[in-house]
Amino acid sequence: MVELVLNLQGCGHSFTCPDGTEIGVLGGLDLAVRSGESVAVAGRSGSGKSTLLSVLGLLRTPHAGRYWVEGKRTDTLSDHEFARLRGEAFGFVFQEYLLMPRHTVFDNVALPLSTGNKRAWKDRGARVRGLLEMVGLSDRIDAVPSQLSGGEKQRVAIARALARSPRVVLADEPSGALDPVTADAVIGVLLEATRSEGVALVVVTHDAAVARRTDRQLVLANGRLWPKGAVSQ
Amino acid sequence: MTPLPRIAFLAWREVRANRMRSGLMITVIAVAVAVMTLVYQMGEAAKAEVAATVSRTQGAAGTLRIDIGEVEIWTAMEALRGTVAREDGGRSVPLGTGQAWLPGGDDAVSVTVVAVDPSIEQAVSPEIYQGRWFEGEDAETVMAGAVLSPAGARQIAEQEHYRVGGSDQTGLIGLRIQLDSPMPTYVQVVGVAGDGPLVRNHPEADLFVALGTRNGLGSLRAWAARSDGIGERLALFVAGGAQASGKLETSLASVNMALRASGATGPEVSGARIDSADDFNGATSSLATILRVIGFTVLAVAVAGVAIVSMASLRERAGELALRRAVGWSKRSVTVLVLTETLMIVLAGAVAGVVAAALGCTLLTKSGITAQEFGLASISVGTMIAALSASLVLGASLGLIPALKAGKRDPITLLSG
Known part of the structure; x- marks a missing residue:
């Protein structure tokens, strides 16, 4: 039986406008992600994709519903436990890479290991080198972000997301800032790296080509997730 | 974390x-x-x-105070009266001599401490009451203090301090009388050797006679030998530096010996330190x-x-x-x-x-x-x-x-x- 790493049930979330009006973004949303699975979430701008990603990544607490990460209920966790689970279970890839500009590639990739256990911290050299080799950047270990191309920066971000061996990588428009050729290569690296590490991937994207390369494609509309094709884009 | x-x-x-x-x-x-x-x-x-x-000038604990105990006052006063009449026409009698260092001055000046019979107050120059009688022409001037009648002493005590010397010597010098007895009973002399400016504003710094420095101890002995009839109590304040403070016991013993040798009776001189260092x-x-x-x-x-x-x-x-x-x-x-x-x-x-x-x-x-x-x-x-x-x-x-x-x-x- 394949293990469920993420299980979101009946998730609801809304925002309050300055004039007091409530706008519901997510409502009664269900999502289950299995270990090693890759899932693409598409949707119009403002449909709530980033809100969903923030809920999945424990960056935000949903207003309604329940959420289990690796079987652990998250609505009872303290801020500290929340942060710890987020560091252990998730890796993040952002549209704008978000690398530390004055730090080397090594330091950027090693960043998540700073919250890991003593062994992970001690062995970070080998871990970082292994990941950089996986994403094809072993020769850029001492470079700083300003010396890297957009594709290279995103590959560094992918290596960073995998550094602490998370159960799920959450990618927010990972190819949004790249040209199509580079985007294709980077998505290839992302999919290959997550598969080889046995990590689930949830990627939010506008790019149909990216979505097609995942195991499952979903569309976020009207606050819920639908199988691709069930909703007219 | x-x-x-x-x-x-x-x-x-x-x-x-x-x-x-x-x-x-x-x-x-x-x-x-x-x-x-x-x-x-x-x-x-x-x-x-x-x-x-x-610490160097006043001792580690500040000013050193020596109280010379009670003496046979009436006997002494009678003797004094006779001396006064003989030597000064009823005005004053020398009690002792010594050296003093004025505030800000390096050179010692001679000091003569005199007493005045309280019963002959009228004979004392008005200048004494006004405290100007200490004034001298230069640093070498002989100066004197006095024991006065209660009324005269009160008048002088109100002025608190006397000045000595010319315009370049404005340090405080003089005697201070305390009126806690029907007779002139309490004379305080503040002695300081060196570092005059440090004690210039000392409230007790009236007359500077060194103890434990230069010839101060010798002059004190001489003074003490002659002063056994002056008052019920006579206090000598000494801020003669660490050396003087360190010699407190020796100094007291010397004073007592001098008093006994002069035939004085009464309790021995005792000493105590007054901590004036805190002020500075x-x-x-x-x-x-x-x-x-x-x-x-x-x-x-x-x-x-x-x-x-x-x-x-x-x-x-x-x-x-x-x-x-x-x-x-x-x-x-x-x-x-x-x-x-x-x-x-x-x-x-x-x-x-x-x-x-x-x-x-x-x-x-x-x-x-x-x-x-x-x-x-x-x-x-x-x-x-x-x-x-x-x-x-x-x-x-x-x-x-x-x-x-x-x-x-x-x-x-x-x-x-």
């Missing part, structure tokens, strides 16, 4: 990664700490200098405090500047801080990281500042531009510790503001939507 050594390591990496900014802030702190250290050291040195001077130390402590406040303010401004730069840099580091939160750092860990960075910068600056101050002092002294008069010949360990401690306390206090703000950075801001 992320382990502290790891946070410290990462903070160091962060400081190193931002060399330009960190270097600038370290320089600012170093300059401020150097200034603070020098100013602080000046205050401490001034305080120590005055304390040492007070209090004044220099105030000066030191002002200098400390100045130094501390300079440092506070510099550290506040660092805190403001840290605060401004939070915007630049928004992504990085939010990212740390996203990868599992707790709010507290981020707060501690930013605070540690500030403390590292402040500590590095403080160490550099103290070293610069110490080197500066050494160079000044070696180059002949001596800093001795400013108390800057060297920086004491206490000053160094004070500078480092103040820097860290300020750094921790002011660095906490940007650190807390950093901890509140919301990782949601990283998402594209």
Whole structure:
């Protein structure tokens, strides 16, 4: 039986406008992600994709519903436990890479290991080198972000997301800032790296080509997730 | 929470990664700490200098007071009356001679202490009542004090002090009479050898007769031998320096022997110390405090500047801080990281500042531009510790503001939507 790493049930979330009006973004949303699975979430701008990603990544607490990460209920966790689970279970890839500009590639990739256990911290050299080799950047270990191309920066971000061996990588428009050729290569690296590490991937994207390369494609509309094709884009 | 050594390591990496900014802030702190250290050291040195001077001139515990006990007053007064009538037409009688050093003067002047029969008050020159009778032409002038009738003594006592000498000698000198007896009973003489300015404003500094220095003890003995009939009690205040204070017991024994030899009866002379050093130390402590406040303010401004730069840099580091939160750092860990960075910068600056101050002092002294008069010949360990401690306390206090703000950075801001 394949293990469920993420299980979101009946998730609801809304925002309050300055004039007091409530706008519901997510409502009664269900999502289950299995270990090693890759899932693409598409949707119009403002449909709530980033809100969903923030809920999945424990960056935000949903207003309604329940959420289990690796079987652990998250609505009872303290801020500290929340942060710890987020560091252990998730890796993040952002549209704008978000690398530390004055730090080397090594330091950027090693960043998540700073919250890991003593062994992970001690062995970070080998871990970082292994990941950089996986994403094809072993020769850029001492470079700083300003010396890297957009594709290279995103590959560094992918290596960073995998550094602490998370159960799920959450990618927010990972190819949004790249040209199509580079985007294709980077998505290839992302999919290959997550598969080889046995990590689930949830990627939010506008790019149909990216979505097609995942195991499952979903569309976020009207606050819920639908199988691709069930909703007219 | 992320382990502290790891946070410290990462903070160091962060400081190193931002060399330009960190270097600038370290320089600012170093300059401020150097200034603070020098100013602080000046205050401490001034305080120590005055304390040492007070100790040297007044003894470790301050002014030395010797009370000469009761003598057979009536017998003595009768004898005195006869002496007065014989020698001074009923006006005065010499009680003793000695040497005194005027405030601000280096040369000793001769002192003659005289007594006046209280029953012949009318014969005393009005100048005595007005206290002008001590005035002399120069430093070599023979001076005298007096024991007066209660009324005359009261009049003089109200004036408290008498001046002596010309325009260049304005130190206080004279006798002070206390009227706690029907008869003139209490004469105080304050003696000081050297360092007159230190006791110039001493409330008891009326007449300076040295004890334990120069010929003061000898003159005291001579004076004591002749003074057994003067009053119920006669107190001699001596601020003759550490040497005199250190010889308190010897001095008292000498005085008692002299009194006994002269046939005086009554209790022996006893001695006690009056702590006047606090007055002087209090004044220099105030000066030191002002200098400390100045130094501390300079440092506070510099550290506040660092805190403001840290605060401004939070915007630049928004992504990085939010990212740390996203990868599992707790709010507290981020707060501690930013605070540690500030403390590292402040500590590095403080160490550099103290070293610069110490080197500066050494160079000044070696180059002949001596800093001795400013108390800057060297920086004491206490000053160094004070500078480092103040820097860290300020750094921790002011660095906490940007650190807390950093901890509140919301990782949601990283998402594209």
